[in-house]
Amino acid sequence: MAAVVLFRYLPLRQRMKAVEQTKTAQTLAISKASMERAQLPVLKEQLLKLQRMVGNYKANIPAQRDLGVFLQQIAELMSKHNLREQVIVPGKEIVVKELNCIPVDMQCKGKLAQVFEFYKRIQKLDRLVRIEQVKLVNDSDFSGDVSIQTKVVIYYRPQADQG
Numbered sequence: 001m002a003a004v005v006l007f008r009y010l011p012l013r014q015r016m017k018a019v020e021q022t023k024t025a026q027t028l029a030i031s032k033a034s035m036e037r038a039q040l041p042v043l044k045e046q047l048l049k050l051q052r053m054v055g056n057y058k059a060n061i062p063a064q065r066d067l068g069v070f071l072q073q074i075a076e077l078m079s080k081h082n083l084r085e086q087v088i089v090p091g092k093e094i095v096v097k098e099l100n101c102i103p104v105d106m107q108c109k110g111k112l113a114q115v116f117e118f119y120k121r122i123q124k125l126d127r128l129v130r131i132e133q134v135k136l137v138n139d140s141d142f143s144g145d146v147s148i149q150t151k152v153v154i155y156y157r158p159q160a161d162q163g
Contacts, residue, residue: 066127066156067090067102067154070104070127070154071088071090071104073125073127074088074104074106074122075088077118077121077122078106078108078118080121081110081114081115081117081118081121082110082111082114083108083109083110083114083115083118084108084109084110085107085108085109085147086106086107086108087105087106087107087108088104088105088106089104089105089106090102090103090104091103091104091105095158097158098157098158099155099156099157099158100155100156100157100158101153101154101155101156102153102154102155102156103132103151103152103153104151104152104153104154105149105150105151106148106149106150106151106152107147107148107149107150108147108148109139109145109146109147109148110145110146110148111144111145111146112136112144112146115136115146115148119131119134122152127154127155128154128155129152129153129154130152130153130154130155131150131151131152132151132152132153133149133150133151134148134149134150135148135149135150136148137149
């Protein structure tokens, strides 16, 4: 009887415990995968939403530098929105492997509504523009005019990326 218990029952009992633990672990893994599977449509919808929002960003990054064209567009937008005392100064170009950027400092003066319309139009340009800093200062005589100082960065792809 002792031999049966020692050599047969105890090893079988240990195997049974191991099988039960494996079964429990597999059940837990299956339930976790099932919960993650339920989240998959939500994540897919978020991905589609982000893709629509970002669109084809490369189309908004020209292959040429075209700094002059951009500066002309900004000056025209400022004039169109009746912004005065315009100053547009490009900074030193930053060269990176896949994407080059040019910082541009802008200053002008006008009514707050005109300034907001100007920024809305900048966002709609056919070129990717990142606004890094905006400083709005009210005139000391409270005439309703604000002075803006803005730092933006424009991007372009280096020549090797073309074609």
